[in-house]
Amino acid sequence: xxxxxxxxxxxxxxxxxxxxxxxxxxxxxxxxxxxxxxxxxxxxxxxxxxxxxxxxxxxxxxxxxxxxxxxxxxxxxxxxxxxxxxxxxxxxxxxxxxxxxxxxxxxxxxxxxxxxxxxxxxxxxxxxxxxxxxxxxxxxxxxxxxxxxxxxxxxxxxxxxxxxxxxxxxxxxxxxxxxxxxxxxxxxxxxxxxxxxxxxxxxxxxxxxxxxxxxxxxxxxxxxxxxxxxxxxxxxxxxxxxxxxxxxxxxxxxxxxxxxxxxxxxxxxxxxxxxxxxxxxxxxxxxxxxxxxxxxxxxxxxxxxxxxxxxxxxxxxxxxxxxxxxxxxxxxxxxxxxxxxxxxxxxxxxxxxxxxxxxxxxxxxxxxxxxxxxxxxxxxxxxxxxxxxxxxxxxxxxxxxxxxxxxxxxxxxxxxxxxxxxxxxxxxxxxxxxxxxxxxxxxxxxxxxxxxxxxxxxxxxxxxxxxxxxxxxxxxxxxxxxxxxxxxxxxxxxxxxxxxxxxxxxxxxxxxxxxxxxxxxxxxxxxxxxxxxxxxxxxxxxxxxxxxxxxxxxxxxxxxxxxxxxxxxxxxxxxxxxxxxxxxxxxxxxxxxxxxxxxxxxxxxxxxxx
Numbered sequence: 001x002x003x004x005x006x007x008x009x010x011x012x013x014x015x016x017x018x019x020x021x022x023x024x025x026x027x028x029x030x031x032x033x034x035x036x037x038x039x040x041x042x043x044x045x046x047x048x049x050x051x052x053x054x055x056x057x058x059x060x061x062x063x064x065x066x067x068x069x070x071x072x073x074x075x076x077x078x079x080x081x082x083x084x085x086x087x088x089x090x091x092x093x094x095x096x097x098x099x100x101x102x103x104x105x106x107x108x109x110x111x112x113x114x115x116x117x118x119x120x121x122x123x124x125x126x127x128x129x130x131x132x133x134x135x136x137x138x139x140x141x142x143x144x145x146x147x148x149x150x151x152x153x154x155x156x157x158x159x160x161x162x163x164x165x166x167x168x169x170x171x172x173x174x175x176x177x178x179x180x181x182x183x184x185x186x187x188x189x190x191x192x193x194x195x196x197x198x199x200x201x202x203x204x205x206x207x208x209x210x211x212x213x214x215x216x217x218x219x220x221x222x223x224x225x226x227x228x229x230x231x232x233x234x235x236x237x238x239x240x241x242x243x244x245x246x247x248x249x250x251x252x253x254x255x256x257x258x259x260x261x262x263x264x265x266x267x268x269x270x271x272x273x274x275x276x277x278x279x280x281x282x283x284x285x286x287x288x289x290x291x292x293x294x295x296x297x298x299x300x301x302x303x304x305x306x307x308x309x310x311x312x313x314x315x316x317x318x319x320x321x322x323x324x325x326x327x328x329x330x331x332x333x334x335x336x337x338x339x340x341x342x343x344x345x346x347x348x349x350x351x352x353x354x355x356x357x358x359x360x361x362x363x364x365x366x367x368x369x370x371x372x373x374x375x376x377x378x379x380x381x382x383x384x385x386x387x388x389x390x391x392x393x394x395x396x397x398x399x400x401x402x403x404x405x406x407x408x409x410x411x412x413x414x415x416x417x418x419x420x421x422x423x424x425x426x427x428x429x430x431x432x433x434x435x436x437x438x439x440x441x442x443x444x445x446x447x448x449x450x451x452x453x454x455x456x457x458x459x460x461x462x463x464x465x466x467x468x469x470x471x472x473x474x475x476x477x478x479x480x481x482x483x484x485x486x487x488x489x490x491x492x493x494x495x496x497x498x499x500x501x502x503x504x505x506x507x508x509x510x511x512x513x514x515x516x517x518x519x520x521x522x523x524x525x526x527x528x529x530x531x532x533x534x535x536x537x538x539x540x541x542x543x544x545x546x547x548x549x550x551x552x553x554x555x556x557x558x559x560x561x562x563x564x565x566x567x568x569x570x571x572x573x574x575x576x577x578x579x580x581x582x583x584x585x586x587x588x589x590x591x592x593x594x595x596x597x598x599x600x601x602x603x604x605x606x607x608x609x610x
Contacts, residue, residue, distance in 0.1 A: 007039055007040075007046065008040045010054065010058060011025065011040050011054070012040060013058075013061075013063045014058055014061045017062055018057075018060075021324050022036050022327045028057060029054065029057065029253070030053065030253045030254065031253045035252065040327060040328070047136075047137050047140065048140060050253060053253075095263075095266050097242055097243065097247075097248040098122070098263055098266060099266075101118055101121075101238075101242045101243060102118060104235055104238035104239050104242060105117070105235045105236070116218065116219050116343055117231065119263070119346075119350070120202060120217070120218060120219060120346075121198070121239060121240075122243070122263055123215070123350045123354075124169070124172075124198075124216060125169055125243050125250050126250040127163060127205065127216075128167070128168050128169035128172075129169065129249055129251040129254070130160070130250075130251055130252055131161065131162075131168065132168075132251065133251045133252045133253075134158075134159050134160070135148050135159075138152065138158065156208060160356075161205070161208075161209050162208045162209065163205060164204045166180070166197070166200055166201055166204050167201040167204040167205045169244065172194075172197060172198065172240060173241070173243075173244040175244070193222075193233035194221075194233050194240060195222035195229060195231065195236055196221075198222075199220050199222045202216045202217045202221075205217075214346060214349070215346050215349040215350055215353070216350070218342070218343065221236060284313060284440060284482075285481055285483070285521075285524075286317075287523055287525075287526070288388075288440065288481065288482075288491070288524070289313050289314045289317040290317050290321065290529050291475075291491070291524065291529045291532055291533055292314065292317070292440075292491060293314075293318045293320070293321035293322075293386070294321055294529065294530065294533035295491075295533050296318070296386070296437075297321070297537070298318045298319075298321060298322040298333055298384055299322065299325075299326070300322065300330075300331040300332070300333070301331040301332075301333070301334065302333055302334070302383040302384055303333075303336065303382040304318050304333050304334065304336065304382060304383065304384040304385070304386070305335075305336045305372065305380075305382040305386075306337045306338075306385070306387050307338050307366040307370065307385070307387055307389070307430070308338070308339065308340075308366060308388065308390070308423075309337030309338060309344075309348055309361070309387075310341075310344045310347075310348065310388070311347040312335075312337050312348035312349075312352055312359055314388065315335045315337055315352075315359055315386070316352070316355050316357065318333055318384065318386065319332060319335065319357055320355075332358070335352075335357065335360065336359070336360045336361075336382065337359055337361045338361075338362050338363070338366050338370065338372065339361065339363060340363070340364065340365050340366070342363070348361050367419075367422070370430075377404075378405070379429055379430050381430055381431060381435065382431065383432055383436075384435065384436055385427050385431055385435065385436075385437035385438075385439070385494075386437070386438050386439070387427065387437075387439045387440070388440040389419075389420075389423040389441075390419075391442035391445075391485075392419070392420060392442050393420075394418070394419060395415070395419045395422060397414065400414035400415070401414065405429060406429075407425050407426050407429040408425050411425045411428060411429070411461070411464060412425065412461035412462075412463070412464030412465065413457060413460055413461060413464075415458055415461060416456075416458060418442075418444075418448070420441045420442055420445035420458070421458050421462065421465075423441070424439060424441075424461075424465065424492065424494065425461065427439055427494060428465075428470060428494060428496070431496050433496050433497055435495075435496050435497075436495050436496070437493065437494040437495075438491055438492070439491070439492050439494070440489055440492075441489065441490055441492055442487060442490075443476065443488050443489060443490050443562070445458070445492075446462070446474055446490055446560070446561035446562050447561070447562045447565070450560040451558050459558065459559055462559045462561065463555075463559045465494075466506070466551050466554050466555065466559055467551070467555075469503060469504060469551060470494050470495065470496065471493070471495075471506050472494060472495040472498060472502060472506070472507065473506055473509065473536055474490050474491070474492055474493070474506070474507075474509070474561050474562075474563055475490060475491040475493075475508075475509045475532065475536065476488060476490050476509065476510050476511055476562070476563040476564060477489045477491065477511055477512070478511065478512050478513070478514060478515035478522055478524070479512065479515075479522070480520075480521055481515065481521065481523065481524070482521075483521065488512060490563075501539060504550060504551050505539070505549060506549050506551060506554060506561070507546065507547075507548050508546070508547045508548075508549065508561070508562075508566050509532065509563055509567070510544075510563040510564055510567040511524075511532055511545070512564070514528045514532065515528075543568070544567065544568065544569055545567060546567065547563065547566040547568075
């Protein structure tokens with residue numbers, strides 16, 4: 001297979017034969033989703049090694065390549081009795097690498113701080129492996145790797161990110177020699193140990209790639225405190241050796257497209273387990289992020305915002321799902337994120353770069369100082385909003401009373417010590433007319449205050465949202481899904497302009513039984529994610545799982561939006577209407593009173609006989 005002009009048709013034929021999405025084909029080929037999308041769109045072509053994999057997969061799929069794939073259409077022929085073996089890559093080796101690396105410095109830093117050192121190293125390793133891949137690609141064109149390196153040293157624009165020699169992993173790990181130059185005073189610049197070398201390496205990357213400032217250079221590997229290194233150089237050598245294992249290569253065709261987010265996810269979970277305490281911010285599990293994206297079904301060119309974006313995982317998943325829904329689209333989503341924590345902000349920028357996505361990321365406290373504003377000072381508005389803000393976060397009263405953007409008082413009022421509905425009030429304020437949002441909240445947010453004799457602020461805000469017909473639905477998640485809590489959590493879906501069939505109605509899904517048992521955390525299977533999104537968007541009642549309510553019913557229940565309140569389990573007795581139940585109870589009590597009188601009369605008669 002020497003020509004590549006027919007690659008788009010060939011890949012489409014393979015996908016048709018094996019019934020694969022672009023994302024699934026990318027996993028089978030060991031490349032990113034974006035790479036397959038570019039190949040099918042004709043914007044890029046596979047390298048020699050990748051062409052070999054495509055040929056092997058075509059043979060497996062029964063696709064006739066023909067004598068010249070560049071000039072003839074690929075023909076699909078299914079082969080009887082042949083089982084297709086999955087070549088899908090897993091994250092297990094990468095996860096094992098991370099945990100081995102964490103264990104090698106365990107005890108040197110508090111567990112939640114490990115990620116601050118490991119993730120920049122992981123990112124540096126990724127950049128270096130991708131750099132090597134791109135040099136190899138150029139070597140194919142120029143016929144020699146040394147020539148390709150010389151060309152890239154003189155023309156950095158040939159690569160996405162140029163790495164100077166001291167920043168390349170082979171030099172860092174000691175597998176390649178580097179002649180360190182002298183400084184302007186004739187002194188050698190050779191570092192004393194691996195800590196100094198790593199710090200020079202990340203600073204060298206930033207020197208040639210200014211966009212990575214504040215992303216890869218967020219820690220000093222040679223930092224000292226009270227005359228002692230924060231991390232012993234011998235321990236850092238162990239981390240470098242772990243990352244240098246050839247099984248753990250992180251090049252273009254070696255890992256899943258969202259591996260960095262998964263790495264962050266994995267480290268947070270492991271650190272939380274190891275320390276027995278919170279490892280920091282709540283992290284949205286991958287499958288929950290994909291469920292939110294599949295519910296919202298993003299379209300090319302839409303503006304998408306996450307005001308508490310963490311590692312930007314939810315925004316990345318919106319783009320991945322958008323690509324899957326429309327593989328031929330040439331217009332990407334416009335992604336915007338704000339994050340308060342410096343470490344998470346840096347990881348978000350890494351994540352966007354790893355995925356080759358353009359994300360406008362800004363640092364700051366969204367509730368106090370939302371960064372995305374118009375020239376007139378009002379809040380920017382977006383087509384889609386996704387978020388997993390801190391659950392039950394307390395806010396001071398002054399935030400609500402003196403809000404310059406009028407997000408709260410006119411939208412149901414100020415809340416109490418739990419800020420879940422304040423986040424939803426902010427969400428509505430940044431949604432365009434016709435925009436939709438999916439926000440993860442604590443389960444109690446949809447019930448607190450309902451049925452209480454005392455006036456409750458959260459209940460009043462829920463009432464405003466229901467009365468304004470802004471709530472499209474609520475999904476109750478399984479227990480023990482999120483990393484820093486065993487609580488179930490809910491996804492609240494908002495819609496500023498519901499289509500006619502959904503107006504005046506709310507879809508409630510009880511997905512609490514939709515989980516695969518895990519240790520220490522449960523998870524949603526891919527088929528459950530797809531099915532739950534389908535059920536939600538279908539907006540049809542399903543016994544035991546989906547209830548579709550009129551907002552008048554919600555009002556009668558004092559604005560209780562818990563799916564478990566409304567979804568009747570399959571096989572359970574029909575509990576009937578509450579009013580009917582009260583009437584039946586009153587009848588039973590009346591019958592009991594009559595029986596009591598008859599019993600007393602019977603006893604009196606017996607006493608006379610005695």
